[in-house]
Amino acid sequence: MRALITGVNGFVGNHLAKYLQSQGIEVFGTTSQINGTDDVSNLNIYMNDLTSELSIIKLLNEIQPDHIYHLAGQSKVKESWDFKVATINTNVNLTLNLLEAARKSSIFDKVRILTVGSSEEYGRVNDMTLPIDENVSLKPTNPYGISKATISYFAKQYFDAYGLKVVHARPFNHIGPGQKQGFVVTDFSSQIVKLEKESGDKIIRVGNLEAQRDFTDVRDIVRAYYKLLMTASRSFGDVYNVCSGLPITINSILHKLLSFSDQNIEVVIDPSKLRPIDIPLYIGNNQKIKELTGWKQEFSLDTTLSDVLDYIRKQ
Structure with a gap:
C-alpha cells in the first residue's frame, strides 16, 4: 500500500509518516520546503506546493497512492487574524487544487482522501456545557475556522457530486513532541x-x-486518521471529530x-x-469515530506533557 502526505514536513506529518511506515505502508510526501523530516527514514519527498493542479495530477499518476492525507495548510488561529487572505488561499484554494487533481487523475476510482479540518469550525455552539458532536451547526469565530469549515463543505460536495472517496476529520487540540511555537x-x-x-x-x-480545552496526543491523532481511511466505504462523505472528550x-x-x-x-x-x-x-464528542473504527487514546496527558x-x- 502507498500513502501520500501533503505537508509531510509539519508536526502532524512527521508523526503520521512514522506511524504509516510502522504499518508497512510506503510513504510519499509533498512539501514546499525541505526541512523537519530528518527523523523519518525512507521517506519519498516531492517539492510540490499544491498551487498547480496539473503538477498534482502528474504527481498522483506517478505515485499511484491508495491513501492521501491532506495536512498542508496554515494551522495557527492567531496568525489567521493577521494574514486572513493568505490563510484562505493556503487552506481552501490548495485543498481545491488537490481535490480537482484527484478527480481528474488516473487514481480517481481507488484513492481515499482525508481532509483535515479543526474544532474551530464549530465556533460558538448553543450550549457550551455539552460535548460538541458532528451535528452541531458551524459558526466559526476566526478566519482559520472559516477556512476549515469551507474545506469540510467542499469535501462533502466532491463526494456527493463526483463520488470522490473523501473523509473529513475535525481534530480538537492536538499536542505532542515536535510541535512548533505558537501553540x-x-x-x-x-x-x-x-x-x-x-x-x-x-x-x-x-x-x-x-x-478549558480538549487535548489529544498527536500520536493518537494520526492513528485515528489512519483508521478513518482504512474503514469501509460508509465513512466517505462524512465528518468525524477526533478528540478526547475531556x-x-x-x-x-x-x-x-x-x-x-x-x-x-x-x-x-x-x-x-x-x-x-x-x-x-470547548469539549468534543468522540463517539462517532469510536463506533466506526474502534479508535481510543493510548497516551495519557501526563505522558504527553x-x-x-x-x-x-x-x-
Missing part, C-alpha cells in the same frame, strides 16, 4: 526549559488560563508542566497572548 503546550514548555537554563528571575508569561483547563496544563521542573517559576499574565475572541469551554518537555530539553 499553548509548546509555548509553555519552551519558556520553562529556557528558565531552567538561565539565572535570575524565573517568570513565565501566559495568556488566558481559565479556558475538558482540561489551560491552568492545569501549565501547573502540570511546572511540576515536571525543579525550578520555582512565577506565572504572569501577558495581554499580548490573549485572543481577540476566546471561548471559555512529559514527552514534550523532554523533546525541547534535547534540542
